[in-house]
Structure formats: C-alpha cells, structure tokens
Amino acid sequence: MTAKSHLRGHPIEYLNDEWVYCDTKETTVETHKERPCGYCGEHATKEGHDACLGTLPGVMNACCGHGRLNEAYVQLWDGFCIRGKDAVVFSDILKKWR
Template sequence: MTATSYQRGWPIKALGKQWVYVDTCTPITVQRSCRKCRCMPTDLGHDACLGSIEGVVSACCGHGIEKPFREVEI
C-alpha cells in the first residue's frame, strides 16, 4: 500500500523515502501552483489567493480539495 496525500491540490504519493507528484513522479520539492487558482505561493509561503491576513497564524484555501480554513491568534 502506498501513502498518498495532496500538495497544493495536486495528488502526491510516497515513493521510497520521498514524496512525488502522482502525474509526473517529480519530487514535491519542485514547487507547483495551486491546482485551483493556478497561483504560486507568496514569498512567505502563503496561498496567493489569500495573501497575508492580519491576526491569522495559519490558513489554507483548500486548493479545490478541502474546505478553506484559518487559525487565528488568541
């Protein structure tokens, strides 16, 4: 059984000791755009469609796979 997940909406799988994109077997260290909005992450690693949100410590647009979420600073 192969471990699977998603990286910015793209299906990925464990291949040996590294994670690769399912469609090309390219390592996930090669950045891809969000599968939904096609934007690359910001220089800070944020989802470009969300940008930097004041008071939020973590957020994800869902990339067309999951529901978006945000975690706020308390």
C-alpha cells in the same frame, strides 16, 4: 498499496521512501515551492501565503484548501482554528479588511 494524498491541490503518492507528485514523480521536498496551486494555478506569495488569501489581518496561518473545501482553515494567534466552509467565509470577510 501506495499511500496517496494531496499537496497544494496536487495528487501525491509515497514511493521509494519519499512523497512524489503523481504526474511527474518529482520529489515534493525539492519542488513544492516552485509549483503553483493545483486548483487555481497561482503561485504562493513571496511570503509563502496562498495567492488567493495573501496576508490576512489577525491570522497566524491559513490555507484555502486548494479545491478541497474540507481542508481549508484559518488559525488565529490565540490558537483558535476555523475549518472547512466556515474558514472560507471567514477569510473572505478578512480580505475585505486588508
């Protein structure tokens, strides 16, 4: 049985001791920065942020979930982390304060 997961909205699988994209079988290690989000189709910003989020004030890191609401999160500098739908709502509020 092949292990499967998702990376930035793209289905991936573990083959021959490495993670590859299911559609092209390209290794994720070499191509993950070149691929747009599998959900919205946008490329990451030059800083590496999800295009739909950009830089959020007061946030250490965040992920939109790339179409998987339960995988969205916002981590604050004090270590507090908000996940799922609450993270999406929180990031939408922060985007208004940029």
